[in-house]
Structure formats: structure tokens, C-alpha cells
Amino acid sequence: MAGRTGLEMLDSFLVVAEELNFRRSAERLGLDQSALSRRIQKLEALLGFRLLERTTREVALTQAGRVFYQENAHLLTRYDASVAAARRVAEGKSGLVRIGYMAFAATELMPMAVARFRQSHPHIETELRYIRTQGQKIALANDEIDAGYMIGPFEHSEYHAVTLTDEPLYAVTPRAHPLLHRTAITPADIAGQDLILGDLREWGEYRWRLNDMFSAEGVALKVRVEASNTLALIGLVAAGLGITIYPESLIGALGRNVEARPIHHPAFRSRTVLVWKRTNRSPQVRAFVDTARSLPPR
Amino acid sequence: MAGRTGLEMLDSFLVVAEELNFRRSAERLGLDQSALSRRIQKLEALLGFRLLERTTREVALTQAGRVFYQENAHLLTRYDASVAAARRVAEGKSGLVRIGYMAFAATELMPMAVARFRQSHPHIETELRYIRTQGQKIALANDEIDAGYMIGPFEHSEYHAVTLTDEPLYAVTPRAHPLLHRTAITPADIAGQDLILGDLREWGEYRWRLNDMFSAEGVALKVRVEASNTLALIGLVAAGLGITIYPESLIGALGRNVEARPIHHPAFRSRTVLVWKRTNRSPQVRAFVDTARSLPPR
DNA sequence: GTTTATTGATGCGTGGATTGCATCATGCGG
DNA sequence: CCGCATGATGCAATCCACGCATCAATAAAC
Numbered sequence: 001m002a003g004r005t006g007l008e009m010l011d012s013f014l015v016v017a018e019e020l021n022f023r024r025s026a027e028r029l030g031l032d033q034s035a036l037s038r039r040i041q042k043l044e045a046l047l048g049f050r051l052l053e054r055t056t057r058e059v060a061l062t063q064a065g066r067v068f069y070q071e072n073a074h075l076l077t078r079y080d081a082s083v084a085a086a087r088r089v090a091e092g093k094s095g096l097v098r099i100g101y102m103a104f105a106a107t108e109l110m111p112m113a114v115a116r117f118r119q120s121h122p123h124i125e126t127e128l129r130y131i132r133t134q135g136q137k138i139a140l141a142n143d144e145i146d147a148g149y150m151i152g153p154f155e156h157s158e159y160h161a162v163t164l165t166d167e168p169l170y171a172v173t174p175r176a177h178p179l180l181h182r183t184a185i186t187p188a189d190i191a192g193q194d195l196i197l198g199d200l201r202e203w204g205e206y207r208w209r210l211n212d213m214f215s216a217e218g219v220a221l222k223v224r225v226e227a228s229n230t231l232a233l234i235g236l237v238a239a240g241l242g243i244t245i246y247p248e249s250l251i252g253a254l255g256r257n258v259e260a261r262p263i264h265h266p267a268f269r270s271r272t273v274l275v276w277k278r279t280n281r282s283p284q285v286r287a288f289v290d291t292a293r294s295l296p297p298r
Numbered sequence: 299m300a301g302r303t304g305l306e307m308l309d310s311f312l313v314v315a316e317e318l319n320f321r322r323s324a325e326r327l328g329l330d331q332s333a334l335s336r337r338i339q340k341l342e343a344l345l346g347f348r349l350l351e352r353t354t355r356e357v358a359l360t361q362a363g364r365v366f367y368q369e370n371a372h373l374l375t376r377y378d379a380s381v382a383a384a385r386r387v388a389e390g391k392s393g394l395v396r397i398g399y400m401a402f403a404a405t406e407l408m409p410m411a412v413a414r415f416r417q418s419h420p421h422i423e424t425e426l427r428y429i430r431t432q433g434q435k436i437a438l439a440n441d442e443i444d445a446g447y448m449i450g451p452f453e454h455s456e457y458h459a460v461t462l463t464d465e466p467l468y469a470v471t472p473r474a475h476p477l478l479h480r481t482a483i484t485p486a487d488i489a490g491q492d493l494i495l496g497d498l499r500e501w502g503e504y505r506w507r508l509n510d511m512f513s514a515e516g517v518a519l520k521v522r523v524e525a526s527n528t529l530a531l532i533g534l535v536a537a538g539l540g541i542t543i544y545p546e547s548l549i550g551a552l553g554r555n556v557e558a559r560p561i562h563h564p565a566f567r568s569r570t571v572l573v574w575k576r577t578n579r580s581p582q583v584r585a586f587v588d589t590a591r592s593l594p595p596r
Numbered sequence: 597g598t599t600t601a602t603t604g605a606t607g608c609g610t611g612g613a614t615t616g617c618a619t620c621a622t623g624c625g626g
Numbered sequence: 627c628c629g630c631a632t633g634a635t636g637c638a639a640t641c642c643a644c645g646c647a648t649c650a651a652t653a654a655a656c
Contacts, residue, residue: 006307006341022633032616037634039614043304047381049388053577056622056632060441063580064388071380075373079308082369083345090347090362143358279351282361320604330645335605337643354603354651 011076012039013051017069020059092283094123098145099288100136101128103230104206105149105272107253109164113292120291124284133205140277146285147292151205152271161275162293167248169268170260174240177259184264187217194224194242202228206270210245213267234258309374310337311349315367318357390581392421396443397586398434399426401528402504403447403570405551407462411590418589422582431503438575444583445590449503450569459573460591465546467566468558472538475557482562485515492522492540500526504568508543511565532556 012029016036019025026036044050051065061069089095097117101110114126131139136148140159154161171185171193179185179193200207214221224242227233237244238257247270251260274292276285310327314334317323324334342348349363359367387393395415399408412424429437434446438457452459469483469491477483477491498505512519522540525531535542536555545568549558572590574583 006305006344009304023631031614033633034617034635035615041634042613046304047385049385051384053579054633055577056634057624059633060577062388063393063582064384067387067393068380068384071383072377075377075380079370079373082366082373085369086349086362086366087345087347089365090360095361095365279353279358281351284361321602329643331604332606332646333644339605340643352604354605355653357604 007076007079009039009043009046010072012036013043014069014073014076016040016052016059017061017065020061022059088123089282089284092124092287095282095284096125096127097147097284097288098127098129100131100139100145100148100150102130102132102136102150104151104247104249104270105164106130108249109272109292109295110149112295113288116295117288117291121284121287124287126288136275140275143277146280146282147274147276147288149272149274151209152273154273154275158278159275160278160289161273162289163271163273164293164295165249165272166269167272168262168264169245169247169270170251170262171243172234172237172246172251172254172258172260173243174238175257175259177243179243180259180261182261185261187214187219187263187265187268190214190243190245190263191219191222193222195221196225196227196233196236196242196244197221197223198230198233199226199228209270216267217265305374305377307337307341307344308370310334311341312367312371312374314338314350314357315359315363318359320357386421387580387582390419390422390585393580393582394423394425395445395582395586396425396427398429398437398443398446398448400428400430400434400448402449402545402547402568403462404428406547407570407590407593408447410593411586414593415586415589419582419585422585424586430500434573438573441575444578444580445572445574445586447570447572449507450571452571452573456576457573458576458587459571460587461569461571462591462593463545463547463570464567465570466560466562467543467545467568468549468560469541470532470535470544470549470552470556470558471541472536473555473557475541477541478557478559480559483559485512485517485561485563485566488512488541488543488561489517489520491520493519494523494525494531494534494540494542495519495521496528496531497524497526507568514565515563 008029012025015028016022016025019028022036022040023033026033029036040052044052047068049064050062051068053060053062085094099110099114110128114128117124118126129139129145131145131148133150136145136150139145140148149164152161152163171179171190173179179189182189197203197207197210211221225236227236233244234254234257236242238255245263246254246260248262249272254260274289276289306327310323313326314320314323317326320334320338321331324331327334338350342350345366347362348360349366351358351360383392397408397412408426412426415422416424427437427443429443429446431448434443434448437443438446447462450459450461450464469477469488471477477487480487495501495505495508509519523534525534531542532552532555534540536553543561544552544558546560547570552558572587574587
């Protein structure tokens with residue numbers, strides 16, 4: 001066991017305490033009898049009390065030696081076990097991946113990746129934390145999560161980022177809404193509509209992105225209601241108070257009280273990127289990222 | 299803490315894992331930053347995987363490093379505790395004294411010594427084992443007991459032995475026995491009496507001694523009954539089946555159904571000696587022996 | 597943008613520590 | 627009384643861990 005270097009003195013004593021014979025112990029330890037003799041002497045000098053009574057014919061433990069042996073007999077075993085555990089982690093055979101995700105990844109992207117990952121890497125634990133895009137950046141910086149699903153694009157020299165989806169936005173309306181009659185919805189069509197959006201606290205990044213897109217098209221948003229809860233928001237739409245805008249991957253999860261139509265415009269899309277620190281070279285994270293990016297696009 | 303020499307590498311890593319800064323850690327460890335840097339490098343090389351991610355501005359634990367730290371964080375604490383425990387034993391401030399005793403020491407000698415010893419050395423445990431004289435010699439040789447009360451005399455170059463008592467033997471009779479009328483009992487008076495003695499297995503050494511004493515006086519013993527139990531033996535005496543012979547210290551514990559008279563003869567005495575190995579230099583044993591021999595003679 | 601300070605890593609020379617070999621003193625078994 | 631085993635020790639060679647000085651990289655200060 002090469003890994004226990006630094007613990008030779010203790011190891012030596014434990015061996016001698018078992019063998020009660022310096023020569024045999026020295027052989028077992030792979031060194032000269034004299035060296036072993038001096039190691040024990042040094043250990044005793046260091047401790048300040050004798051561990052062994054030696055005569056030329058016999059070696060016996062002192063009472064203190066007995067206590068010292070009993071207390072530390074399993075220390076090396078425990079240490080070796082800790083080395084083995086750490087090595088498994090280092091080799092990616094076990095460990096923990098902490099994943100942050102925001103709402104748009106919650107329905108398909110993250111669950112599918114996690115499901116497949118847990119199947120292909122059953123020894124690696126996954127920890128999921130719902131955090132919005134901005135929070136994930138902080139969490140990543142603080143090493144509170146290992147990887148995060150966030151709204152893209154994201155570029156930073158200290159981070160890796162892969163784009164997992166680039167999906168169209170949909171207008172979500174009550175059933176039988178006038179917009180549904182159009183063959184194609186454009187950003188301009190939204191201009192006249194009452195909007196129901198999440199508030200800034202809840203939507204954060206997404207809300208800013210929407211503002212940017214529409215103002216780039218010269219469209220002013222008419223926000224009728226703000227909600228801080230997704231279910232409530234959908235309920236408000238279904239009740240006819242207005243329409244909202246969601247990316248494609250959420251549409252399937254909306255229920256039957258609302259309808260949805262894609263907005264045809266190259267800029268009106270939402271990217272989801274998976275981000276992790278460049279310095280985080282752990283094979284667990286690498287494996288998770290590989291799994292996540294290899295999922296078939298919808 | 300000087301006692302943890304030999305564990306510097308582990309200690310160093312634990313400190314760095316807490317400080318996440320080599321210079322501060324080096325200062326805390328009392329060595330140069332470069333030395334610390336190399337220690338960690340060596341530890342990593344030894345383990346075969348990295349424990350820390352370093353940039354010139356920042357140090358972070360790898361996942362394996364986190365595991366390694368958690369597993370070993372308390373290792374040094376435990377080790378230090380074991381050193382302290384062993385040191386207490388080495389200094390005689392705690393520990394265990396295992397004491398063997400035979401019947402003649404069971405009534406006064408051993409209990410008084412143990413009582414006083416436990417009072418004066420409350421941190422030292424005492425373990426009592428009833429073993430007859432011959433068995434104690436074996437137990438001492440095998441380090442199964444630390445000291446033994448046995449029938450003396452005892453002389454051996456590898457052992458210390460102190461004589462604690464040299465007491466007269468008593469003839470123990472039923473109440474109103476003819477012997478009680480004599481002013482002084484001699485060995486010859488026993489000759490005509492029916493005797494009740496312990497069997498060889500139970501009395502062992504004592505039985506041989508009695509045989510020796512009487513045959514030296516030319517007296518043949520007339521053993522009427524053998525018993526293997528002290529209470530039964532006294533019962534048999536009380537019932538009038540014969541008399542027995544006990545040393546003085548047992549007389550007080552005999553009860554009211556029997557009487558006792560000393561045998562007046564210089565050879566008819568019983569010594570009790572306390573014996574321990576010369577190689578056993580533990581301060582606990584030394585302290586117990588000192589207590590035992592300093593008790594006031596009865 | 598330039599400077600300054602701080603980070604961890606590294607080249608190097610020194611001194612103490614550790615090693616193996618040979619040998620010693622001691623005690624057991626024949 | 628003589629081997630044979632034990633653990634301890636003298637000694638020389640070697641190793642290796644240390645501190646000093648310095649480097650490259652980078653963050654902070656101006």
C-alpha cells in the first residue's frame with residue numbers, strides 16, 4: 001500500500017505490536033531490523049513514554065503500548081479506506097453532481113438527462129436545485145453547483161457552455177382566441193394583445209430577453225397582469241385576461257385550457273445552455289455533460 | 299503538538315483544505331510556503347490523484363479532495379486523543395490493574411488493599427480474579443494478571459515478591475470440642491483428630507503445605523472428609539464430623555457455629571505474598587503494590 | 597494602461613534524518 | 627560450553643525535506 005507513506009512510524013509500531021518480534025516485523029515492512037528498531041525508538045522518544053518492553057529474548061507491550069495499539073489499530077484501515085473512496089471519486093466511479101436548473105429545463109431537458117445519467121452512472125449521485133439563471137451563475141462561482149441549465153447565450157472565459165436547445169417561442173392564448181385564426185403569428189401581432197407575464201423577480205432573465213426582442217422589433221409590450229406563479233399565470237390566460245409567451249418545450253406541459261401557436265421570427269427563440277466551470281475537471285461532471293449533450297434533440 | 303510527527307503530510311493537507319491558501323497554511327504549520335507546496339504535491343503523487351485545483355489566485359478542493367478531507371478530518375483528532383490516553387496510562391494517571399487472589403487473601407488482605415487503592419487512585423481500574431496460587435503463577439507468566447496474592451514463600455528471579463502476612467494457623471473445631479479445653483494446642487494434638495480438609499483440586503498449594511508441616515513433626519493426618527467448598531467444609535466441622543485448619547485471617551469470617559484456637563508452633567504459619575513480574579514496570583502496578591504493602595498489619 | 601502586490605510553483609544548496617551493513621551484548625537451548 | 631537467536635548500536639552513504647530566492651500569472655490599485 002504505497003498510499004500510506006507518511007504513516008510509517010505508526011504502521012511500524014502496529015506491526016511490531018502484532019508480531020512482538022523486530023526481525024519478522026522488519027521483514028514484513030520491507031526494511032532492515034536496525035531501521036525498524038530506531039523507528040520505534042524515535043516514536044517512543046516523540047511520545048515521551050515507552051510502548052514496548054524489550055529484552056534480548058522477548059518483546060512485550062507496555063500498558064501504554066497496549067492502549068496506543070488498541071486506539072490506533074484501525075486507524076490505518078480507515079485511512080486506506082478513505083484513500084480508496086477518494087480514488088473512486090477521482091476516477092469518476094462514484095461521487096456527486098449538483099445540478100441547477102430553471103423552469104424551461106424542468107420539463108424535458110433536465111429530467112431526461114438526469115434519468116439517463118443515473119441509469120448509465122448508478123454510482124454517482126445527483127443533486128437537483130431549482131435556481132434561476134442569474135442565481136446559477138453565482139452558485140457556479142461559489143462552487144455550490146457543478147453544472148447549471150440556464151437561459152443562453154452565455155459566454156465567459158472561466159466557463160464551458162454548450163447550447164442544448166434553440167427553440168421557438170410560442171404565444172399561449174385562451175381557447176378560441178382571435179390569434180388562433182391566423183396562419184402565422186408575428187411579433188407585431190402581439191403588440192395589440194394584453195399580456196400576462198411573470199414578474200421580474202420570478203422570470204428574471206427571460207423577462208429581460210422578451211423586452212429586448214420586442215423593442216428590437218419596435219413593439220411595445222402591454223402588460224396587463226404580472227404573476228409570480230406559473231400555474232396561476234396559465235390560469236389567468238385560460239380565464240381570458242390575456243396571452244403569454246413560452247418556449248416550445250413548455251407547451252406540452254400546459255394543459256387543455258389554453259392553446260399555443262409558434263411566433264414566426266428568427267430572433268424570437270429561446271436557448272438553453274448547460275454551463276460548468278472550466279476548473280471543474282471532475283470526471284463526474286464531464287460524464288454528466290456528455291450525457292446531457294448527447295440526448296436526441298426533440 | 300509534537301506527538302503527531304509522522305503525520306505531517308496529512309496534517310498539512312487538512313490545514314490547506316481548510317485555509318484554501320498555501321501561505322496562510324504554511325504559516326499555521328510553521329514552515330515555508332515552498333515546503334508546503336511540495337508536501338501537497340508529494341501527497342498527490344503518492345495517492346495518484348489530485349486533491350486541490352490551484353490557480354495562482356485561488357485554491358479549491360477537487361471532489362476527491364473533498365472526500366479525502368471529510369474522511370480524514372477527525373483522524374488527527376482521534377490520534378491525538380489516543381496519544382493522550384496512552385500518556386495518561388504511561389504516567390499512571392489511568393489504566394487497569396488486574397489482581398489475582400486466593401482464598402486466604404479474600405477476606406481482609408485483598409479487599410482492604412483494593413478499597414484503599416481505589417480511593418487513592420480513582421482513575422485506575424481494578425480487575426479481580428479468583429485464582430489459586432499455582433494458577434496465579436501461570437497467569438502472571440502469561441500477562442493475564444498484573445499482580446497476585448498467593449501462598450508464600452515465593453522466590454523467582456523474574457518476579458518481585460513481598461510478604462504481606464505471616465500468620466499462625468488455627469485449629470477450627472465445633473463448639474464445645476475437647477481441644478478447646480487445652481491451654482495450648484500443638485501439632486501433636488491434631489494427630490488424633492478427624493480432619494476435614496479441602497480436596498487437592500480446591501486447596502492445592504495449601505494442602506501440600508499442611509502435609510509437609512505435619513510430616514516434619516512426625517504426625518500423620520487422618521483425613522475423614524474432603525470438601526471442595528469452603529462453606530460446606532465449615533458446615534461439616536460445625537456438624538461435629540471433625541476439625542479443620544485455617545490461617546488467622548480467615549478465623550474472623552467463620553461464623554458462630556465453630557470455635558478456633560491457635561496452633562502454637564513456629565513452623566505452623568501461613569504466609570501470604572504479593573507477586574508481580576519484574577518486567578512489569580507500569581506505575582499502576584507499582585502504585586497498587588505500594589498501597590498493599592503499606593497497609594497496617596493486623 | 598501601468599504598476600504593484602499576492603498567489604502558488606520551482607531551482608538550488610545545505611543539513612539533518614534514515615537507511616543498510618557490520619557488529620555488539622545478552623540470553624536461550626543444546 | 628558452544629552455537630544461535632534476539633534487539634541495540636557505530637558508521638558511512640544516501641536521501642530528502644527544508645528555506646531562500648525567484649518566477650510566471652493574475653488581481654487590485656492607481
